[in-house]
Amino acid sequence: MEADDDVALEPMSDETMIPNGTDEVEDQLRPRSGRRDAMSGEQIDIEAYASLYTERTKISRLLFIADQCGNQSMQLEALRMAYDEIRKGEDSHLYRQVVQKIGAGLGPNYEFDQSWADIIDRRAEQRKEKLENELNGYRTNLIKESIRMGYNDFGDFYFAHGQLGDAFKNYVRTRDYCTTSKHIIQMCLNVILTSIELGQFMHVSNYVSKAEQTPDSLDPITIAKLRCAAGLAHLEAKKYKLAARKFLETSPELGNNYSEVISPQDVATYGGLCALASFDRTELKNKVIDNVSFRNFLELVPEVRELINDFYASRYASCLDYLDNLKPNLLLDIHLHEHVETLYTQIRHKAIIQYTHPFISVDLPTMASAFKTTVAGLQSELEALITENQIQARIDSHNKILYARHTDQRNSTFQRALQTGVEFEREVRAMLLRANLIKHEHNQRAARKL
Amino acid sequence: MDSVEALVAHIQGLSGNPAEISHLHSILKQSEETLRAHASNLAPYIDQLQPSTHSLGYLYLLEAYSCGPVPRENVSSFHACVVGFINSCSAEQIRIVPEKFISLCKRFKDQVIQHQLPIQAVAPFMTAVRKLQSSHEQLTALHSDYLLLCLLSKCYKAGTGILNDEILEIDQPRDFFLYCYYGGMINIGLKQFRKALECFHNVVTAPMTPINAIAIEAYKKYILVSLIHQGQIPTFPKYTASSAQRSLKSYAQCYVELANCYATGKYSELKAFIQSNMEKFQSDNNLGLVKQVLSSLYKRNIQRLTQTYLTLSLQDIAKAVHLSTSKEAEMRVLQMIQGGDIFATINQKDGMVSFHEDPEQYKTCEMILQIDSSIQRLMGLSQKLTAIEEHISCDPVYVTKIGRERPRFDFDDFDSVPHKFL
Numbered sequence: 001m002e003a004d005d006d007v008a009l010e011p012m013s014d015e016t017m018i019p020n021g022t023d024e025v026e027d028q029l030r031p032r033s034g035r036r037d038a039m040s041g042e043q044i045d046i047e048a049y050a051s052l053y054t055e056r057t058k059i060s061r062l063l064f065i066a067d068q069c070g071n072q073s074m075q076l077e078a079l080r081m082a083y084d085e086i087r088k089g090e091d092s093h094l095y096r097q098v099v100q101k102i103g104a105g106l107g108p109n110y111e112f113d114q115s116w117a118d119i120i121d122r123r124a125e126q127r128k129e130k131l132e133n134e135l136n137g138y139r140t141n142l143i144k145e146s147i148r149m150g151y152n153d154f155g156d157f158y159f160a161h162g163q164l165g166d167a168f169k170n171y172v173r174t175r176d177y178c179t180t181s182k183h184i185i186q187m188c189l190n191v192i193l194t195s196i197e198l199g200q201f202m203h204v205s206n207y208v209s210k211a212e213q214t215p216d217s218l219d220p221i222t223i224a225k226l227r228c229a230a231g232l233a234h235l236e237a238k239k240y241k242l243a244a245r246k247f248l249e250t251s252p253e254l255g256n257n258y259s260e261v262i263s264p265q266d267v268a269t270y271g272g273l274c275a276l277a278s279f280d281r282t283e284l285k286n287k288v289i290d291n292v293s294f295r296n297f298l299e300l301v302p303e304v305r306e307l308i309n310d311f312y313a314s315r316y317a318s319c320l321d322y323l324d325n326l327k328p329n330l331l332l333d334i335h336l337h338e339h340v341e342t343l344y345t346q347i348r349h350k351a352i353i354q355y356t357h358p359f360i361s362v363d364l365p366t367m368a369s370a371f372k373t374t375v376a377g378l379q380s381e382l383e384a385l386i387t388e389n390q391i392q393a394r395i396d397s398h399n400k401i402l403y404a405r406h407t408d409q410r411n412s413t414f415q416r417a418l419q420t421g422v423e424f425e426r427e428v429r430a431m432l433l434r435a436n437l438i439k440h441e442h443n444q445r446a447a448r449k450l
Numbered sequence: 451m452d453s454v455e456a457l458v459a460h461i462q463g464l465s466g467n468p469a470e471i472s473h474l475h476s477i478l479k480q481s482e483e484t485l486r487a488h489a490s491n492l493a494p495y496i497d498q499l500q501p502s503t504h505s506l507g508y509l510y511l512l513e514a515y516s517c518g519p520v521p522r523e524n525v526s527s528f529h530a531c532v533v534g535f536i537n538s539c540s541a542e543q544i545r546i547v548p549e550k551f552i553s554l555c556k557r558f559k560d561q562v563i564q565h566q567l568p569i570q571a572v573a574p575f576m577t578a579v580r581k582l583q584s585s586h587e588q589l590t591a592l593h594s595d596y597l598l599l600c601l602l603s604k605c606y607k608a609g610t611g612i613l614n615d616e617i618l619e620i621d622q623p624r625d626f627f628l629y630c631y632y633g634g635m636i637n638i639g640l641k642q643f644r645k646a647l648e649c650f651h652n653v654v655t656a657p658m659t660p661i662n663a664i665a666i667e668a669y670k671k672y673i674l675v676s677l678i679h680q681g682q683i684p685t686f687p688k689y690t691a692s693s694a695q696r697s698l699k700s701y702a703q704c705y706v707e708l709a710n711c712y713a714t715g716k717y718s719e720l721k722a723f724i725q726s727n728m729e730k731f732q733s734d735n736n737l738g739l740v741k742q743v744l745s746s747l748y749k750r751n752i753q754r755l756t757q758t759y760l761t762l763s764l765q766d767i768a769k770a771v772h773l774s775t776s777k778e779a780e781m782r783v784l785q786m787i788q789g790g791d792i793f794a795t796i797n798q799k800d801g802m803v804s805f806h807e808d809p810e811q812y813k814t815c816e817m818i819l820q821i822d823s824s825i826q827r828l829m830g831l832s833q834k835l836t837a838i839e840e841h842i843s844c845d846p847v848y849v850t851k852i853g854r855e856r857p858r859f860d861f862d863d864f865d866s867v868p869h870k871f872l
Contacts, residue, residue: 394805397759397760398802421828440623
């Protein structure tokens with residue numbers, strides 16, 4: 001019962017904060033702007049980065065950085081923090097893995113602590129037995145609410161011990177015993193959290209929509225959480241436009257309330273980059289730059305805000321500069337790293353298209369300097385875009401000028417009409433032929449029957 | 451022997467008017483056995499008949515004669531005889547027994563091919579086809595043989611006369627398959643790839659329950675010709691027979707891979723692929739076409755450049771399409787300008803090529819005439835469609851079937867169907 005009350009109370013206490021307005025939320029977030037240095041610097045400040053997250057995602061993110069950074073001291077730093085974090089929890093399996101990774105790199109304080117692991121394992125054994133007994137008791141008595149709690153406790157237990165698959169199963173099992181929409185929301189959030197850790201984003205989007213379908217109106221923080229989860233799911237499915245929409249809809253009430261999954265800084269980065277890669281100019285203006293609530297997020301990561309503004313104001317060189325600076329750190333992000341290259345290419349293509357759009361002719365050397373590339377490199381990029389019909393223009397490679405191409409409507413209409421005529425004629429002929437063949441076959445079959 | 455003499459007398463006597471001819475026809479039918487028995491001795495009797503007036507009898511005798519083996523020394527006289535008969539026979543009389551005429555012609559064709567003189571039969575077959583068909587829309591069994599003869603004697607032009615007819619009436623699907631297959635090959639010979647594609651398309655998409663060998667061979671050529679003409683293989687339209695959709699690709703695996711390789715646009719890769727599958731293409735007799743596919747890749751790549759560039763140096767062209775020298779690139783571009791594939795000018799002084807837009811303005815009299823003629827054609831076609839639709843909607847079988855399938859209790863619907871058909 002106790003555990004349930006805790007969970008139930010949490011949103012309530014948050015709700016009371018909302019009337020104080022967004023300022024407070026911002027105040028709450030500002031002191032943590034250590035991320036600012038982390039984002040712009042050559043190297044990510046792991047300490048500041050890790051402080052944005054709690055629970056399991058903190059550990060997974062640290063481990064991910066350790067795997068990806070390829071820098072000895074940074075790797076050990078990340079592992080050290082992960083080690084400390086794990087010691088606070090109860091996942092002895094993960095503990096063994098991390099200790100193995102650290103090896104002898106961090107001195108005697110970070111070697112394998114057999115007694116700790118044993119204590120944890122023994123305690124887990126006892127707790128599991130207790131939970132099992134309790135659950136069996138509830139099930140024989142058929143008290144719905146208690147069974148739900150029992151499964152929920154099991155889910156929490158497995159989650160804490162890193163058995164995510166089992167945790168997922170138990171959380172899903174509570175579904176049959178949910179009686180109020182509050183329970184359903186709780187179940188959904190648990191499942192979403194576990195699925196994100198498992199990397200199964202199909203479940204995430206499923207359960208987000210389930211949570212959104214509950215009849216009672218949700219409190220703003222839950223809505224924000226669900227938006228973030230949905231955004232992550234779309235991001236993983238490479239649906240950048242949808243992901244951008246979800247992140248942009250996230251209200252600033254999110255604050256640090258979802259630090260077990262995502263930080264508000266991440267919302268700004270993910271949302272900003274996805275929006276740049278997939279939105280057109282007006283959408284970018286209306287939904288990102290003029291979006292008051294999203295501005296709160298963007299304030300947290302000024303680089304992203306600046307690069308979006310630069311992009312919109314056509315200052316591509318500085319925009320691309322910001323992007324290049326961000327890149328090494330984004331590659332260390334557990335969710336974004338896979339998509340960085342795709343998003344970057346898309347943003348670059350967008351920038352090139354947008355640059356050429358208003359002109360009848362563009363001087364290639366000038367454009368190349370705007371994009372910090374060589375004329376030859378730009379030419380091949382343009383060539384690819386023209387071939388994909390994203391830019392209607394042709395290159396005068398002799399004088400290094402790009403000319404916009406305006407198709408003659410009259411001529412192209414004539415051409416299309418004639419083409420359609422020819423195709424129609426051919427199709428009809430072929431159809432008549434086929435009809436005759438079918439008729440013949442039909443006749444033959446009829447003759448055989450007779 | 452007497453019976454044959456009597457028969458000849460009958461033929462001579464009864465070839466005047468239609469009534470007599472039908473009587474003669476029944477007599478001839480009864481004496482078919484006798485004729486076969488005396489097959490080898492018929493030559494002198496045949497000489498007694500006039501091919502133009504006694505066509506029916508002449509046909510019977512000649513057909514019986516051709517059944518048996520023709521002695522080597524008589525071959526040329528037999529050929530002369532058949533050619534003479536085809537040229538002078540009366541169309542009405544031979545159409546009474548088309549199967550005899552067809553079998554005679556087919557034997558003639560076999561003989562000619564056997565003696566490697568296919569060109570001798572091209573002209574007579576043209577006449578034979580025209581005499582046999584009641585309208586130009588009808589596909590006879592001789593069409594495909596005629597096209598085969600054209601192919602074997604390399605008289606591709608001769609084939610176009612028949613291929614330009616709009617075929618609509620089909621007796622035997624097999625004839626149709628062969629007709630389209632050979633027709634496609636003739637059009638390849640004439641480099642009329644668009645028409646060739648149309649022919650193969652007809653074969654590939656024709657309704658067929660079990661898949662047949664002609665369709666498979668046609669599909670192979672279909673892939674190659676579409677690569678040459680369009681640069682890619684079109685997907686199967688949804689009316690394609692399901693058996694064809696399922697299995698054609700697996701029968702032509704090698705060709706599908708070739709198309710995939712072509713799509714990458716890399717000359718060296720395509721060349722290597724063709725080299726490694728040389729034997730396969732050779733055994734399918736498609737190596738020539740495959741080579742044309744290879745050289746069309748240059749063309750395709752240059753064409754792509756025209757979409758992107760206004761001016762480009764010959765050197766860059768050579769580099770972009772993997773040609774070794776700019777001289778070679780110049781030749782290619784020149785050929786394409788001549789062929790009307792691209793619109794460009796070459797400036798030899800600084801080695802620059804300027805690409806232009808299509809100069810056609812759709813303002814000339816010729817263009818208007820062309821548009822007008824295609825409007826007329828389409829109008830004709832749509833009239834034909836309306837007529838067919840009327841014909842079908844008056845077909846009692848169709849109407850009863852449709853009437854039955856309508857929802858029973860909707861009386862409004864029943865009213866639109868004439869009551870006598872229900």
